[in-house]
Amino acid sequence: MTDTGNKPVSIALTNCSKTFPDGTRALEPLDLAIHAGETVVFLGPSGCGKTTTLRIIAGLEEPDAGGKVLFDGVDVTHLPIEQRNVGMVFQSYALFPNMTVAGNIGYGLKIRKVPDAQIKARVSEMLAMMQITRLADRRIDQLSGGQRQRVALARAIAVRPRALLLDEPLTALDAKLRDTLRLEIDSLLRSLGITAIYVTHDQAEAMALGDRIVVMEHGRVAQIGKPREIYQRPATRFVAEFIGTMNRLTGSVSNGTFTCKAGGIAWPEAPSSATEILFRPEDIRVVESGEATGLKGTVAAAFFLGDRTRLFVDVGEAQPLVIESTARRDFSHGDRVGLAIDPRGLLVL
Amino acid sequence: MRHETRRLILLLLPAGIVFAAFFLLPMARLFFIGGSGKTGWAAYAAILTDSLYLDSLLSTMAVAAATTAATLVISGISGVFLQRHKFPGNALLVSMLTFPLAFPGVVIGFMVIMLAGRQGLIGQVTQALTGEKLVFAYTIAGLFMGYVYFSIPRTILTVMAAAEKLDPKLEEAARSLGASPWRVLLDVIIPGLKPAFISAGAICFATAVGAFGTAFTLAAKINVLPMVIYTEFTLSANIAMAAALSFVLGIVTWLVLAVARTAAGSSVAAAG
Ligand SMILES: Nc1ncnc2c1ncn2[C@@H]1O[C@H](COP(=O)(O)OP(=O)(O)O)[C@@H](O)[C@H]1O
Ligand SMILES: [Mg+2]
Numbered sequence: 105m106t107d108t109g110n111k112p113v114s115i116a117l118t119n120c121s122k123t124f125p126d127g128t129r130a131l132e133p134l135d136l137a138i139h140a141g142e143t144v145v146f147l148g149p150s151g152c153g154k155t156t157t158l159r160i161i162a163g164l165e166e167p168d169a170g171g172k173v174l175f176d177g178v179d180v181t182h183l184p185i186e187q188r189n190v191g192m193v194f195q196s197y198a199l200f201p202n203m204t205v206a207g208n209i210g211y212g213l214k215i216r217k218v219p220d221a222q223i224k225a226r227v228s229e230m231l232a233m234m235q236i237t238r239l240a241d242r243r244i245d246q247l248s249g250g251q252r253q254r255v256a257l258a259r260a261i262a263v264r265p266r267a268l269l270l271d272e273p274l275t276a277l278d279a280k281l282r283d284t285l286r287l288e289i290d291s292l293l294r295s296l297g298i299t300a301i302y303v304t305h306d307q308a309e310a311m312a313l314g315d316r317i318v319v320m321e322h323g324r325v326a327q328i329g330k331p332r333e334i335y336q337r338p339a340t341r342f343v344a345e346f347i348g349t350m351n352r353l354t355g356s357v358s359n360g361t362f363t364c365k366a367g368g369i370a371w372p373e374a375p376s377s378a379t380e381i382l383f384r385p386e387d388i389r390v391v392e393s394g395e396a397t398g399l400k401g402t403v404a405a406a407f408f409l410g411d412r413t414r415l416f417v418d419v420g421e422a423q424p425l426v427i428e429s430t431a432r433r434d435f436s437h438g439d440r441v442g443l444a445i446d447p448r449g450l451l452v453l
Numbered sequence: 454m455r456h457e458t459r460r461l462i463l464l465l466l467p468a469g470i471v472f473a474a475f476f477l478l479p480m481a482r483l484f485f486i487g488g489s490g491k492t493g494w495a496a497y498a499a500i501l502t503d504s505l506y507l508d509s510l511l512s513t514m515a516v517a518a519a520t521t522a523a524t525l526v527i528s529g530i531s532g533v534f535l536q537r538h539k540f541p542g543n544a545l546l547v548s549m550l551t552f553p554l555a556f557p558g559v560v561i562g563f564m565v566i567m568l569a570g571r572q573g574l575i576g577q578v579t580q581a582l583t584g585e586k587l588v589f590a591y592t593i594a595g596l597f598m599g600y601v602y603f604s605i606p607r608t609i610l611t612v613m614a615a616a617e618k619l620d621p622k623l624e625e626a627a628r629s630l631g632a633s634p635w636r637v638l639l640d641v642i643i644p645g646l647k648p649a650f651i652s653a654g655a656i657c658f659a660t661a662v663g664a665f666g667t668a669f670t671l672a673a674k675i676n677v678l679p680m681v682i683y684t685e686f687t688l689s690a691n692i693a694m695a696a697a698l699s700f701v702l703g704i705v706t707w708l709v710l711a712v713a714r715t716a717a718g719s720s721v722a723a724a725g
Contacts, residue, residue, distance in 0.1 A: 185628045192629040198622035202644040212630030
């Protein structure tokens with residue numbers, strides 16, 4: 105068998121921009137280094153250039169002149185996809201309707217002229233790995249969405265590609281199935297140790313799967329980092345607001361206190377120029393009655409979620425603050441509450 | 454349950470009436486007329502024993518099959534190309550390609566003569582090049598050319614419509630697995646276009662079997678079944694024989710198409 109592709113590859117893009125023939129500028133010049141064996145997630149809103157970047161890496165598109173794609177340092181910019189040995193998984197599955205499940209999974213091996221007996225063995229191995237052995241002889245139109253995506257994954261990894269490229273593979277599935285398959289993909293990528301690039305617009309998926317996340321905006325990289333860094337130290341307002349929930353207060357700093365409409369927050373390290381502070385819901389809490397606080401608001405809405413209560417508290421800003429409170433206390437619309445913010449969670453962007 | 458059956462029968466009624474009125478009854482009538490001549494039911498036997506009839510039946514089928522094959526190849530390639538590559542003038546070219554649809558068979562025959570007849574373009578070019586004049590308008594080759602010319606437009610349109618519905622992701626998936634453009638064609642594009650090929654091919658075949666005007670215009674040495682039927686009917690006034698031939702022509706065409714369809718269907722099943 106052609107086992108050459110077994111070793112994970114490192115991928116580098118240098119100065120890759122993309123302008124489509126109709127003039128659409130999909131990517132601004134972009135540099136990106138992906139280490140061998142890591143899982144990188146491209147995250148961003150629809151139309152930000154995730155698919156285009158992935159297709160350039162795959163060899164389905166060429167970057168504009170001057171851009172380069174390197175696999176393990178070797179220039180593959182002009183190498184067509186069929187010679188790159190990359191596995192692809194699409195949102196729409198893209199399974200061959202004229203072949204059975206086994207035929208689909210074995211297709212890449214058949215193309216490589218692997219002997220029949222070996223194809224059969226590898227296909228059985230893949231079927232077992234994806235837990236779809238009983239579907240081997242089914243036609244594609246007899247499968248559910250989740251089963252189809254399992255077949256597509258098996259087909260892509262059967263040939264032991266140098267890298268696995270997944271474009272929103274779970275977007276077409278319902279929420280529950282998405283969670284199950286996400287876990288399976290996560291353990292699959294880890295056990296294979298393959299270089300994987302995973303495109304999604306779902307930040308929860310990105311957080312769960314990525315060793316690193318590349319957040320994209322309007323054809324540019326907004327930030328690259330580990331999920332924790334992206335969440336806790338967003339580089340731009342766009343990243344801060346795209347990932348998770350962000351609260352915002354406007355005001356000014358004097359004598360180590362940030363003062364806003366709802367009151368003051370003691371913050372000794374406050375940069376004196378700050379006119380707006382950002383923080384996550386988990387960094388603000390409702391104080392117990394009797395506890396001293398300089399910050400007050402009015403409950404605009406309270407949603408009891410079982411394990412906790414999600415509060416929307418009006419503090420005279422354009423947007424109410426989002427606060428997670430323990431489920432023990434009962435809130436209702438119009439309650440006046442005191443608030444406390446952990447200054448370690450404050451961001452100025 | 455009985456109610457359900459009644460409803461089904463009611464729904465089937467319109468199709469049933471049309472089928473009976475325009476197909477079953479005329480075919481039955483044709484069948485009986487075929488056996489009502491001087492020779493009786495022997496007219497049917499004559500189709501197999503008389504070499505005039507048998508040869509014309511066979512050459513009709515052969516020319517129709519060749520036309521279908523050539524048309525599918527040419528239209529398949531051009532249809533996919535025209536759908537995939539939009540160049541200036543693409544729309545104009547496509548609309549011009551559909552031109553021959555409006556022509557009666559006589560006009561098609563006339564065009565074949567202009568091209569491959571005694572004074573035709575091909576004759577003049579070959580004479581200039583080789584000193585020998587190539588004339589084939591009045592043979593089965595001329596008929597074949599006319600039929601292909603006539604069949605290409607509608608087949609191209611069918612192929613283009615089907616090519617538009619092909620999922621480009623399938624081709625990309627195949628390529629990512631290492632398939633060359635040739636393998637993509639064999640494993641993805643042709644299977645994807647197969648239903649269109651089958652339906653367009655069936656229409657093409659049936660039309661070529663029954664086409665009369667072109668054959669009539671090119672008449673001289675051509676002996677296809679519609680011509681024989683015409684001769685029996687008008688010149689020999691042998692209405693029974695004409696009816697028997699028509700009946701057999703219909704049945705044989707139907708049989709050929711049924712066999713082709715089953716073969717294509719089972720090859721899909723075998724591949725799948
Ligand atoms: N083939 C194409 N021709 C013209 N514009 C395109 C083409 N493909 C994508 N685009 C445009 O490029 C931009 C980025 O697209 P894409 O990479 O698909 O975004 P994403 O995958 O992040 O949703 C979008 O504005 C899109 O409309
Ligand atoms: Mg996309």
